[in-house]
Amino acid sequence: MISSKANIVLNSIMFIIVIVCMSLVSLFIWVAWNELSEDMKADVDVTEADEIIDDVTNRYPSMIDGLVMLIFLGMWIFGVAASYFSESHPFLFGLMMILVVFVVIAGMMLGNFYEELFEDEELSTIGADFPVTHWILTHLLIIGIVMAVSMAMFYFGGKGT
Numbered sequence: 295m296i297s298s299k300a301n302i303v304l305n306s307i308m309f310i311i312v313i314v315c316m317s318l319v320s321l322f323i324w325v326a327w328n329e330l331s332e333d334m335k336a337d338v339d340v341t342e343a344d345e346i347i348d349d350v351t352n353r354y355p356s357m358i359d360g361l362v363m364l365i366f367l368g369m370w371i372f373g374v375a376a377s378y379f380s381e382s383h384p385f386l387f388g389l390m391m392i393l394v395v396f397v398v399i400a401g402m403m404l405g406n407f408y409e410e411l412f413e414d415e416e417l418s419t420i421g422a423d424f425p426v427t428h429w430i431l432t433h434l435l436i437i438g439i440v441m442a443v444s445m446a447m448f449y450f451g452g453k454g455t
Contacts, residue, residue, distance in 0.1 A: 306397040309369045314404050317427045320358045355423040362427045377449040394442045401438030
């Protein structure tokens, strides 16, 4: 009985889109916060407010970097588990592997987009503030391949085949 087709492809696409979008949004929030925090400190002459602004500025990079890693690992585990428990005909495994090539190409294009976007002078220092996020986005092609192969192994050896 075929109840789901090509879960690996859909999970991989969802994985790449969520990680890239969340990472880019958090990095642009960081850029905006850095520009606004100096203005807020200048406008507010209260020591307590300055301490809060400094606290947020110091905690944001490590918190968001850890959140990106947590979501990255959680989605990968979800994808592997969904691939293991999917029920489909073994013929679809070959079709799914062909579709995974397109997912890997999309990951490569998004990784190149990230590298080109953050070559700008103002944005080039963000990689140091967010080392995990920067590593994930610069190695998106390799991560996509490893993720797809691990999901394919569990898909092929799973309960459905």
